[in-house]
Amino acid sequence: MAPAADAAKCAAALGVETLKLTFMGTAGARFMVAKQVAASGGLFLEDGNVKLALDPGPGAIVQYAQRKVDLTTLDAIVLSHRHLDHTGDVNVMLEAMTDGGFQHRGQLFCPSDALDDDPVVLEYVRRFPREIVRLAPETTYSVDGLSFTTSGRHVHQSETYGFRFGEKLGWVTDSGYYDGIAEQHRAGVMIIHTVLRDCIPHLPHLCIADAERIVREAKPRIAFLTHYGMTVWRANPADVAAGMSQRTGIDVRAAADGLSIEL
Numbered sequence: 617m618a619p620a621a622d623a624a625k626c627a628a629a630l631g632v633e634t635l636k637l638t639f640m641g642t643a644g645a646r647f648m649v650a651k652q653v654a655a656s657g658g659l660f661l662e663d664g665n666v667k668l669a670l671d672p673g674p675g676a677i678v679q680y681a682q683r684k685v686d687l688t689t690l691d692a693i694v695l696s697h698r699h700l701d702h703t704g705d706v707n708v709m710l711e712a713m714t715d716g717g718f719q720h721r722g723q724l725f726c727p728s729d730a731l732d733d734d735p736v737v738l739e740y741v742r743r744f745p746r747e748i749v750r751l752a753p754e755t756t757y758s759v760d761g762l763s764f765t766t767s768g769r770h771v772h773q774s775e776t777y778g779f780r781f782g783e784k785l786g787w788v789t790d791s792g793y794y795d796g797i798a799e800q801h802r803a804g805v806m807i808i809h810t811v812l813r814d815c816i817p818h819l820p821h822l823c824i825a826d827a828e829r830i831v832r833e834a835k836p837r838i839a840f841l842t843h844y845g846m847t848v849w850r851a852n853p854a855d856v857a858a859g860m861s862q863r864t865g866i867d868v869r870a871a872a873d874g875l876s877i878e879l
């Protein structure tokens with residue numbers, strides 16, 4: 617048996633579940649998503665039997681199907697914000713989670729503006745899940761024992777939150793850099809949405825220098841860059857991550873479509 621499988625089995629025997637994260641896509645922003653240069657299915661988080669789909673963007677349903685994930689066992693869908701690259705497949709995912717709407721189960725967590733004016737969650741789909749929770753800043757939620765905490769409201773065009781899953785995982789979603797962003801997402805493993813190669817004032821997205829600043833301040837054990845915009849993609853994410861590792865002395869890696877990690 618491989619050492620990793622051995623460790624997971626051992627942890628399960630001790631009642632300590634390992635958190636498993638799979639990148640169902642690494643594309644960020646319009647052009648990468650429109651051309652499907654990389655997939656845009658968001659993140660899949662598994663904690664024992666508890667399963668969460670995070671930011672199911674366009675094509676998420678295809679990514680889950682290709683990896684033979686039974687979506688009727690999904691416990692919740694979490695949206696960081698309403699932009700299309702994060703929510704494109706939320707309706708079909710809600711339908712899949714509830715077995716076509718026939719099983720009243722699962723939860724949806726999302727900012728209020730995903731539900732109100734010009735909603736991204738269709739009205740007729742809203743009666744399918746057991747509960748729809750409107751996210752608030754700096755609040756802790758629990759899905760069958762898997763708890764997560766929202767950050768303060770991000771600097772972004774719509775209501776946006778980042779997340780921390782205990783000490784294990786910090787997920788820095790779309791945002792411009794702000795004081796406290798590193799602290800609010802500090803965890804052993806951090807995922808950082810790095811959309812821009814060069815910082816562009818007034819464009820509320822993290823650039824490579826911003827991501828590096830977050831890594832320096834939060835000092836995670838490992839940081840993964842993902843949600844690449846076209847300029848980061850062209851700069852080669854693996855090279856960008858390697859440069860950041862060299863400069864910071866912290867293990868920074870480039871996420872890839874389908875990559876699975878155990879935390």
Ligand SMILES: [Zn+2]
Nearest residue numbers: 697699772790
């Ligand atoms: Zn966005």
